[in-house]
Amino acid sequence: xxxxxxxxxxxxxxxxxxxxxxxxxxxxxxxxxxxxxxxxxxxxxxxxxxxxxxxxxxxxxxxxxxxxxxxxxxxxxxxxxxxxxxxxxxxxxxxxxxxxxxxxxxxxxxxxxxxxxxxxxxxxxxxxxxxxxxxxxxxxxxxxxxxxxxxxxxxxxxxxxxxxxxxxxxxxxxxxxxxxxxxxxxxxxxxxxxxxxxxxxxxxxxxxxxxxxxxxxxxxxxxxxxxxxxxxxxxxxxxxxxxxxxxxxxxxxxxxxxxxxxxxxxxxxxxxxxxxxxxxxxxxxxxxxxxxxxxxxxxxxxxxxxxxxxxxxxxxxxxxxxxxxxxxxxxxxxxxxxxxxxxxxxxxxxxxxxxxxxxxxxxxxxxxxxxxxxxxxxxxxxxxxxxxxxxxxxxxxxxxxxxxxxxxxxxxxxxxxxxxxxxxxxxxxxxxxxxxxxxxxx
Numbered sequence: 001x002x003x004x005x006x007x008x009x010x011x012x013x014x015x016x017x018x019x020x021x022x023x024x025x026x027x028x029x030x031x032x033x034x035x036x037x038x039x040x041x042x043x044x045x046x047x048x049x050x051x052x053x054x055x056x057x058x059x060x061x062x063x064x065x066x067x068x069x070x071x072x073x074x075x076x077x078x079x080x081x082x083x084x085x086x087x088x089x090x091x092x093x094x095x096x097x098x099x100x101x102x103x104x105x106x107x108x109x110x111x112x113x114x115x116x117x118x119x120x121x122x123x124x125x126x127x128x129x130x131x132x133x134x135x136x137x138x139x140x141x142x143x144x145x146x147x148x149x150x151x152x153x154x155x156x157x158x159x160x161x162x163x164x165x166x167x168x169x170x171x172x173x174x175x176x177x178x179x180x181x182x183x184x185x186x187x188x189x190x191x192x193x194x195x196x197x198x199x200x201x202x203x204x205x206x207x208x209x210x211x212x213x214x215x216x217x218x219x220x221x222x223x224x225x226x227x228x229x230x231x232x233x234x235x236x237x238x239x240x241x242x243x244x245x246x247x248x249x250x251x252x253x254x255x256x257x258x259x260x261x262x263x264x265x266x267x268x269x270x271x272x273x274x275x276x277x278x279x280x281x282x283x284x285x286x287x288x289x290x291x292x293x294x295x296x297x298x299x300x301x302x303x304x305x306x307x308x309x310x311x312x313x314x315x316x317x318x319x320x321x322x323x324x325x326x327x328x329x330x331x332x333x334x335x336x337x338x339x340x341x342x343x344x345x346x347x348x349x350x351x352x353x354x355x356x357x358x359x360x361x362x363x364x365x366x367x368x369x370x371x372x373x374x375x376x377x378x379x380x381x382x383x384x385x386x387x388x389x390x391x392x393x394x395x396x397x398x399x400x401x402x403x404x405x406x407x408x409x410x411x412x413x414x415x416x417x418x419x420x421x422x423x424x425x426x427x428x429x430x431x432x433x434x435x436x437x438x439x440x441x442x
Contacts, residue, residue: 006044025155031387036063039410039417041392052393052409052421057214057246057360059277060317060326062410067316068276075312084301088308094315098284101255101318104264105284110306110314114245114271115143117281118208120300121267122147124285125206125239128292133166133200135207135238139216140169142208142243151208154215166203168196172219176353176364185222193232206267207233208241211257217404218355218362226261239266239289245281246360249273250321250411253331253358260357276317280310326411330358333418337361337407340422348429350378359411365403375403378432386428391421 010032017028031049033041039062041049054060061068079088091110099106111117126132136142136151143149144156150164157163170192173185180188196204207229213219221229226242233240242265247257251273254260258268266289271281285293304310321327338354341363345351352366352375365375365382373381383394383405394405409421 006046009044029387031392038062038064039413048390049387050391050409050417050421050424052391052407054408054410055277056272057406057408058272058275060249060251060273060411061276061320062412063277065276065320065412067320068278068313071312071316072278072309075309079308081304081307081309084303084305087306088311090308090311090315091306094282094311094318097315097318098270098282102264102268102284105268105286107285107287107290109283109300110311111281111283111302112279112304112307112310113143114243114269114281115145115148116302117269117271117283118142118148118151118241118243119146120283121241121243121269122151122206122208123300124267124283124289124293124298125241127296127298128289129205129237129239131203131205131237133168133203133205134164135168135170135196135204137172137209137213137216138169139172139213139219140208140210141213141215142210166201166205168199170196172213172216173222173225174217174219175222176355185225186228189225189228189232197236204236204238206239206241208243210243210245211247212252212357212360214246214360214406214408217364218360218406220355220357223261226258226263230263230265233266241265241267241269243269244273245269245271246273246408247357249276249317250327250330251358251360251408253327253334255321255327257357274314274317275310276313278310278313280314282314321411324412327358330411333411333413333415334358334361336415337409337418337422340418341407344422344426344429347426348433350429350433356407359409359413361407363405363407365405367403377403379403379405381432381435382425382428385431386424389424389427389431391424391428393421393425 013032032043034044035042039051041051082088095108098108122134134151138153140152141154142151147164150167153169171179173188211221230240242258244256248270268284274280274282338361341354345354350365351363353364356362365378367375386393393407
């Protein structure tokens, strides 16, 4: 009876949500968590769901990590919020920790969300260069406000009127589905910048990029691309902004994704993973850019800039990621997960590609193996069935992701949990395909 009562309460809760919550991208899923621990979410019935998206691709330490909980309790009881011109030890210590991780970008500003931090980074680039044209990838996601939304092309551009003047996009290289067959990524990049130069009014300020385009379908920039992109920017006096919201803090197997390529951006944006699920973001810049910002009166004065409570959490996140060697763990467990996905690919012709780096992976469905379903329909079916079986993956599907399932478990995930996730994913895949076969036979 208790289980039935909890189910009724969940149904009532979802009905209340529909009455009072504004939808902000799709529908609410049929699962109401009441607590979480590690890699698992639990509803009122005790039903357990393995979280293979780290919440909103953020909870790299899992849910309710005991050290993060203790840090929050202690910090909230001592110093939670300050007037924005006051600086706390927590803020200075986190800024120092980030400067140690990226010595060439020793100046930091702490904010709340990735969209807000990208907004600040773009504003800095415009102020420093004295220009106003901003370029991104056509599959990008950088935020939902102002300049960040203008640099976001994956979804959300229709119905709101004009975006910021001077917004341009180029295609991201996609090895699985190349835009032009027979062209390598360097030729594609050269062609894209040739077109960009023809459209620009001579006011190119910045290029903003994710090293792995997550919402765009786990499109990984090939080795060498970032260096070539930075050279293109340097030739035009543009600044390179890297948005490492999802790739930062060890998720791809190095502390930051750009380390693989030996390229340091002019501005680095961190968010999601920096707070391990708590609202914290940062913009990192070098001394030269910081000096120009000071001289020209850079203004980005917000209510929660450099707040002490989230800074204390961020400081603890950096400590845990370094101490527990989580980048190496992401490399090792990512290899296990990727191999498991590739094993599924060999068994099921509807899986067209497996890609990504570390514990940020994508599985792209191919319509030709889906029994008549589109790749998007098959991805959605597998995602929905997986949730009923106890696996959360790719539950946010705003815009078009071309049938790609995103998989990004916490960096603290165990081998047993990786294997369980693969088992549940295969079970969901079998159900989705058998359901389609039944429909075809009727």
